[in-house]
Amino acid sequence: MTKAIFIRNASQLVTLHGGSDAPRVKAEMSELGIIENGSVWIEDGVIQAVGTDEELAAKYANRLAEAELVDASGKLVTPGLVDPHTHLVHAGSRENEFNMRLQGKTYMEIMNAGGGIHATTRATKAASHEQLYKESFNRLNQFLRHGVTTVEAKSGYGMDWETELKQLEVANELQEKHVVDVVSTFMGAHAVPKEYKENPDEFVRVLVEEMIPKVAELGLAEFNDVFCEHGVFTPEQSRVILEAGKRHGLIAKIHADEIEPYEGAELAAEVGAISADHLLKASEKGMKAMAENGVVGVLLPGTAYFLMAESANGRKMIDLGVPVALSTDCNPGSSPTVSLPFIMNLGCLKMGMTPAEVITAATINAAHAINRGREIGSLEVGKKGDVTIFNIENYMKLQYSYGVNHTDTVVKNGRVVVKGGQLIEELSLS
Ligand SMILES: N=CN[C@@H](CCC(=O)O)C(=O)O
């Protein structure tokens, strides 16, 4: 039994109270369930009570002395942030391509010339399990310092079995050993390896008949993702890959309509994907199909920013009833960041979302995008004790005051893991 934690007297306690069976849509995305002078009691890693400080102080009057007290007065308290789309496990970085893009080369030109995803694939193939683990562990620490307590992680920088396996094993080892929860996605369909360039359908066959069954059998991932994009995987190939995953119990996700309109959003709705991600060029028909089928739109405005492209139309998606989530897309090519709060600022400035909507998008809706809506994403009794405390008084300031890490304290599974903006010592790997 772990010591109880009593987080007291937040100037705003953002509970996101409101039911966990489905992601929030339309006006629901603005209902933050704020409690002023709010407090949370966590015990055995689970939230036991949420209310005003007065209510909880009375409820636990005879147990106050035994709890670890966390004074949140003057501070904003939210559920631990959730990042539902990252390429966490990778080696190396690509600042050389950043420079090339500044001189006019496009992301796809660099990739087609053997750079981009292929460059990170070479680096990831060359890295040992230990090196990948260490780099990714340190990246998770950075996420945590920005208030993020759950991270989805995709493979896809191998595309051969050995390297895909290495990435998935690292993600699973991190889930076991790092305090941040890591949710694993197989993304063997991230690019077509050059040896299959003349016959991409043969690579699709390898994915469908060999890799996906092995991933499922070994229990290495919960989701199966594909980069459905002109010049990468066609909608038809993507459908075959996603349906194969479903037959083996892997939930479908899709990188859709990122660079060109390609009916990826429509495909997501047809195959019953849990989320369609990117969506910069999604059609209105695709958005409506997503809304009708409850497909979460995971929007990645950091990627549009970094690729100097126009962001997805988050405002329109919300108005059409798409449940919208936000993510960093942390990866070395198109979004080398771990700052979900910065992405939230972009959600407001580049996608027309309100400060309240972006909070919902980075918590409860993000949790639903990775099938965790019942366990995390809101401060409600019975949910995991994952809480972030920001050194600001209200939720709007989180979006308004950008480029600054306001994270003060993070409680993960009912344990303080970041204090005064610093990780507790035992989280350092080296
Ligand atoms: N667009 C495809 N995949 C990643 C980028 C990967 C990379 O460039 O290394 C993304 O989601 O942005």
Ligand SMILES: [Zn+2]
């Ligand atoms: Zn991605």
